[in-house]
Amino acid sequence: MKIILAVVLFYLPLNFVLASDSTCDDYQCQQRGFDCCEANSCVIIGTEKPEAQFEENYEQARQDVQNDYTNIFRYPNIYYTCQQ
DSSP states (O other): OHHHHHHHHHHHHHHHOOOOOOSSSHHHHHTTTEEEEEEEEEOTTBBOTTGGGGTHHHHHHHHHHHHHHGGGOOOTTTTOOOOO
């Protein structure tokens, strides 16, 4: 059971449902447990953007991020990075 729980905890941030507001700011989002406000949504860093799977470099990005999580910053078209 501990192994399954560890996998779920690692998997959750990469696919966490975004809280969408008409407008937001970083402080409001952080108070709700998110990292920042990006594109008027509270997001968690490393979460895939909607429609990311349709990006030309999607598979390469997933492989690169699997090898090194910090590679999310190389793919701002696919992952939320909170670097506006």
